[in-house]
Amino acid sequence: MARRDFYSRWDGTQAAPELAPDALLDELADDLLYHGDVNAALRRLLQDGFRRPDGQEIKGLREMLERLRAMRAEAMRRPNLTSAFDQMAAALRDTSPEQLQAMRDMTSDLNQMLEQRAAGEELDPSFDEFMERHGDLVPGNPRSLDELLEQMAQRMAAMQAVMAAMTPEQRQQMNDMMESLLASDAALQWQMERLAGNLGQVMGGMGGDPMDLAGLSEMTQRLADIDSLETLLRMAGSPGPLADVDLDVAERLLGEEAAASLEQLAKLAEQLKAAGLIEQREGRLQLTPRGTRRIGERALREMFADLAKDRLGRHESRESGSGHERVFDTKPYEFGDPFNLQIQRTVANAIRRQGGGVPVNIEPQDFEVELTESLTRSATVLMVDLSLSMPMRDNFLGAKKVAVALHSLISSRFPRDYLGIVVFSEVARVIRPAELPEVSWDFVYGTNMAHGLALSRQLLARQNGTRQILMVTDGEPTAHPLSNGEVFFSYPPAQETIDATLREVVRCTRDDIRINTFMLDASPYLARFVERMTQMNRGRAFFTDSESLGRYVLVDYLEGKRAASRVA
Numbered sequence: 001m002a003r004r005d006f007y008s009r010w011d012g013t014q015a016a017p018e019l020a021p022d023a024l025l026d027e028l029a030d031d032l033l034y035h036g037d038v039n040a041a042l043r044r045l046l047q048d049g050f051r052r053p054d055g056q057e058i059k060g061l062r063e064m065l066e067r068l069r070a071m072r073a074e075a076m077r078r079p080n081l082t083s084a085f086d087q088m089a090a091a092l093r094d095t096s097p098e099q100l101q102a103m104r105d106m107t108s109d110l111n112q113m114l115e116q117r118a119a120g121e122e123l124d125p126s127f128d129e130f131m132e133r134h135g136d137l138v139p140g141n142p143r144s145l146d147e148l149l150e151q152m153a154q155r156m157a158a159m160q161a162v163m164a165a166m167t168p169e170q171r172q173q174m175n176d177m178m179e180s181l182l183a184s185d186a187a188l189q190w191q192m193e194r195l196a197g198n199l200g201q202v203m204g205g206m207g208g209d210p211m212d213l214a215g216l217s218e219m220t221q222r223l224a225d226i227d228s229l230e231t232l233l234r235m236a237g238s239p240g241p242l243a244d245v246d247l248d249v250a251e252r253l254l255g256e257e258a259a260a261s262l263e264q265l266a267k268l269a270e271q272l273k274a275a276g277l278i279e280q281r282e283g284r285l286q287l288t289p290r291g292t293r294r295i296g297e298r299a300l301r302e303m304f305a306d307l308a309k310d311r312l313g314r315h316e317s318r319e320s321g322s323g324h325e326r327v328f329d330t331k332p333y334e335f336g337d338p339f340n341l342q343i344q345r346t347v348a349n350a351i352r353r354q355g356g357g358v359p360v361n362i363e364p365q366d367f368e369v370e371l372t373e374s375l376t377r378s379a380t381v382l383m384v385d386l387s388l389s390m391p392m393r394d395n396f397l398g399a400k401k402v403a404v405a406l407h408s409l410i411s412s413r414f415p416r417d418y419l420g421i422v423v424f425s426e427v428a429r430v431i432r433p434a435e436l437p438e439v440s441w442d443f444v445y446g447t448n449m450a451h452g453l454a455l456s457r458q459l460l461a462r463q464n465g466t467r468q469i470l471m472v473t474d475g476e477p478t479a480h481p482l483s484n485g486e487v488f489f490s491y492p493p494a495q496e497t498i499d500a501t502l503r504e505v506v507r508c509t510r511d512d513i514r515i516n517t518f519m520l521d522a523s524p525y526l527a528r529f530v531e532r533m534t535q536m537n538r539g540r541a542f543f544t545d546s547e548s549l550g551r552y553v554l555v556d557y558l559e560g561k562r563a564a565s566r567v568a
Helices: 021-034 038-046 061-077 081-093 096-120 125-137 145-167 169-181 186-203 210-215 216-236 240-244 249-253 256-265 269-276 291-312 344-354 396-413 434-437 451-463 495-510 525-535 549-567
Strands: 049-051 057-059 278-281 284-287 325-332 368-373 378-385 418-424 428-431 466-474 480-481 487-489 514-519 541-543
Touching: 021 038, 021 269, 021 291, 021 434, 038 049, 038 269, 038 284, 049 061, 049 291, 057 256, 061 216, 061 249, 081 125, 081 169, 081 284, 096 125, 096 186, 145 186, 145 256, 169 186, 216 240, 216 249, 249 256, 269 278, 284 291, 284 368, 284 434, 291 396, 291 434, 291 549, 325 418, 344 368, 344 466, 378 396, 378 451, 396 434, 396 466, 396 549, 418 434, 428 434, 428 451, 451 466, 451 495, 466 549, 480 495, 495 514, 495 525, 514 525, 514 549, 525 541
Parallel strands: 378 418, 378 466, 466 514, 514 541
Antiparallel strands: 049 057, 278 284, 325 368, 418 428, 480 487
């Protein structure tokens, strides 16, 4: 029988498959790149939730906590619990020594009656005497000990409901006041402990839970559940603690969709670890090499998707080489071409020629081979500005995406090429490409291009082939290194900083290193400086923004490869 599949939109009732780890890392990618911290990115994902590729919404903890607080506020309004708290607190604060003595006497006599009941002695005369002595402290005018106990059970249930509905701060304040009151009177404290034991024995045999009286048990339990779930969600700084959530309670309070969201949120870190995308190192979650590659591949896909959208960069070269770098294009086979047969197009040509049916007879005229570029090697250093102005002007995320995407492009498509990374702010430093996803901006002022160019030149001195520096910045040079190892900073830029930076440009030019600059803030001063720099170096300058930066950098790199191939 033929298999038939049916598809329908997810409506919240079907069991959804677990989110694929790669898709989960994609959800974290931008936040991780911006802040450079897997742990912080996971915390924000927990708080905000996300939408799965299949359309299912995973609710975040922030929304759930808001709903729980609204439930608590509603419960507080219904029995006017704030007023009840104020009255209870006032009563405890204003208790006089005479009232304490009366409470001691009443509690002692009540204990005596309960112990008489437990011993099987006659109670009625004792109860009448009890009411004559203490009737002003016993509301409800009970006519027997059983009626008194029933009224006490109701008041105990009401008291526990009020306590459960209070905020944690109010409960703590009330408990502190009660403990302080009892600590001031050891005799009363002993009588109260004695009464608790007697009531436990007597009420246990009354045939019912006193908490069920007056319909308060359900409200008390609900408020206790709200308190417990709210505390757990508020304290969950990572997915692990969410495994302790009682999903039945969560579903009862927040609904089936929220409970399902909590179940999935609890598994986030373990899914990523099991897939080899993150790992625990020195007490913190960090990306693995595989996770780093995944982040770079995603950034590269985004940028190539943008290229396809606006067709920027479709500058096709008419020349191709016979090396081994694929350019993902084909041509009819000619004698002497490398026999890199493109199977799909070759078979399609044969089918188109002979029509349908099997077998498919392939002839030499059907052959199509893959084009390749000449084997040229290039060495590139990407200089990325990490000064404080980058996040302040919303340029930082775009610059990091470019860096990880370029690394992904070179390592996957041009593995013979060299890519170095230099980041600069007040000073410059070399980082490994694997460090890119978790690098963050520097909380300092200063754009030390001179130091960055010097380090880039040193890296490229050890490389052969076409050599270039791609510099991404949003500001003119405002710092340079001094001979004593210190850093000079001045804003607006001092002439000595400009001169120090241009000296490095001259050294790069002398070493045949081209500098292409991508400006994210086309201020007149920066534009004039970069124009002067490009005239000296014969490099190129691009005025762009964080949204289009990636397209410009990738196109520039690929065009440079093609130009080098044509020269070769």
